[in-house]
Amino acid sequence: MSLPHGIRTLGVLGAGQMGLGIAFVAALRARVPVLLHDRSPEQVTKGLALMDKLLAKDVAKGRITSDAAKDARGLVTVVDGLEGLRDVDMVVEAVSEALPLKQSIFGSFAATLRPDAILASNTSSISITKIAAAAIPEGVSPASEAGKQSAGRVVGLHFFNPVPVMKLVELISALQTTPETLDRARAFAIACGKEVTTSKDVPGFVSNALLMPFINEAIMCLEKGTATRDDIDTTLKLGMNHPMGPLQLADFIGLDTCLAIQQTLYEGTRDSKYRPSVLLERMVDAQWYGRKNGKGFYEYDGDGAKS
Ligand code: 3HC
Numbered sequence: 101m102s103l104p105h106g107i108r109t110l111g112v113l114g115a116g117q118m119g120l121g122i123a124f125v126a127a128l129r130a131r132v133p134v135l136l137h138d139r140s141p142e143q144v145t146k147g148l149a150l151m152d153k154l155l156a157k158d159v160a161k162g163r164i165t166s167d168a169a170k171d172a173r174g175l176v177t178v179v180d181g182l183e184g185l186r187d188v189d190m191v192v193e194a195v196s197e198a199l200p201l202k203q204s205i206f207g208s209f210a211a212t213l214r215p216d217a218i219l220a221s222n223t224s225s226i227s228i229t230k231i232a233a234a235a236i237p238e239g240v241s242p243a244s245e246a247g248k249q250s251a252g253r254v255v256g257l258h259f260f261n262p263v264p265v266m267k268l269v270e271l272i273s274a275l276q277t278t279p280e281t282l283d284r285a286r287a288f289a290i291a292c293g294k295e296v297t298t299s300k301d302v303p304g305f306v307s308n309a310l311l312m313p314f315i316n317e318a319i320m321c322l323e324k325g326t327a328t329r330d331d332i333d334t335t336l337k338l339g340m341n342h343p344m345g346p347l348q349l350a351d352f353i354g355l356d357t358c359l360a361i362q363q364t365l366y367e368g369t370r371d372s373k374y375r376p377s378v379l380l381e382r383m384v385d386a387q388w389y390g391r392k393n394g395k396g397f398y399e400y401d402g403d404g405a406k407s
Contacts, residue, residue, distance in 0.1 A: 105288035107218075111135045111191035113182070113205065115147035117392075118222055119194035121263025122292075124151050127175040128164070130291035134176045135185055144178050151176065154264055182208050190218040190288065192257055197360040199226050203234035210235045210250050218281055220257040224357065225304040225312075225364040228256040228274035251276035255285045258305060259294075261353065269294040270307050303368030304361060312362050315353075316377055318346035322397075323379040329397055347397040348406070350380075351390035359384045 107130070112123045115138035123134045138144050155169040164172075182205075185191055191213065193205055202221060209219050221231050232254035233242060240247045256272025269289040273282055282298075289296050299305040304312060318332050327335070333345020342349075350358050359381060365374035383396065390396030391404055398406040 103287075103291070105130075105190075105284045105291060107132050107189045107284070107288050107291075109133050109135060109188045110288075111137070111185035111188035111213075112194065113137055113185070113191060114194035114222075115140075115144045116194065117261055118259060118263060119192070120147035120150055121261070122192050122194060122222065122259055123147075123176055124154060124172075124264055125292040125294070128155070128158075128168070128172040129293040130288065131171075131175065132291075135179045135188060136176055137179050137182065137184055148176070148178070182212055185209075186212055187214065188217055189214075190220060190284075192220045192222055194222040194259075197224060197226060197357060197364070199230060202226060202231050206231050206235040206254065207238075210237050215250065217253065218284055219254045220285060221254070222257060222259055224258065225308050225361040225368075227303070227368070228254060228272045228301045229276065232274040232276045248276065252278035253281050255281050256299075256301070256305070257285055257289060258307065260307075267293075267295050268307075269296050270305055271296050271298045272301055272305050273298070274301050303374075304365045308361050309365065312358065312365055313373055315346045315350045315358060316362060316374075316380065319350065319377045319380050322347065323377055351396035351398055351400075351406075353390070354392050355380060355388060355390045355396050356384050 110126050110132045112119050112134055115136055123136050126132045126134050151173065155173060158164045159166050159169050179185065191209060193202065195201060195205065202223065206219060219235055221228060232251040235254050236242055236247045236250045240250065242251060254274055255277050258270040258272060260266035260268050271282065271286055286296050302309065321327055321332050322329055329347055333347050336342045336345045344352060359376055362374060362376040366376065388395045391400050394400045400406050
């Protein structure tokens, strides 16, 4: 293996904003061929169009040459089904935040991918240990050498949105993760141009265990009438130099995603400081998911401009 991470081909499962962003930095920065799969062809088309737009902008701003953009785009191939990922050296799962879905996907990875492939999840808060426990082929005991080896290649690789811009990747070790898996995943994130911090496998890891109570507290301020939406956001933007206020950030992340993370935190800790606000629950009940579908604390037009 000449590369420190040994990743000659990367699989990315999910072509939403996170999966697409991960494919983008892997192709452009780490220069690794990427096989991309999403069960929704519309999502793939939307994702690739965004990638073309981002590459064109980087060329226009003189950050990369048009040849580098062409090379990066040429490294991304769309594949049908999980079977298309069979021969990758590493896969990053970036589907929605639901444990049963992730368990089923990692079970399929264990059954179909090479036994030495690294299996990474971009989950925001779900236990990597629980996901790793599902990544063992049927009939193999988790306590056997084969079981430990299979679960030992699972790791949390938590990118931040928007992936091309945000400089951090949070690396999470499951109870089962081997040191070699951690080292290779870290080297891969660095090759993608990211700084890496490490967290234990606790609900929300470091990032969301700190961010979600902050966002939730802002929503409760709004709920209680402490201040208006704009005054809450402006206070944090101008008073603390945050690039976005907490309500705008919640919309940006997705209110459904914020709620799913907060529920994982609350269920995982039983600590009332993580209890989601009723207003957030009601907004998700109303299917107001934030920027992604045009309505959250703010309203968004087709280009994502807010009012
Ligand atoms: N994809 C790619 N690039 C994007 C982008 C996107 N979705 N949105 C913005 N950008 C790029 C712009 O193209 C622009 O690039 P340029 O410098 O080449 O022109 C650059 O980001 C700055 O964008 P803008 O000038 O349009 O706007 P801002 O200066 O307001 O920056 C922002 C936009 C980078 C999104 C900034 O507002 C920000 O940093 N917000 C906070 C983001 C944040 O906290 N993210 C973490 C969320 S938590 C998370 O992801 C974890 C999960 O588990 C919940």
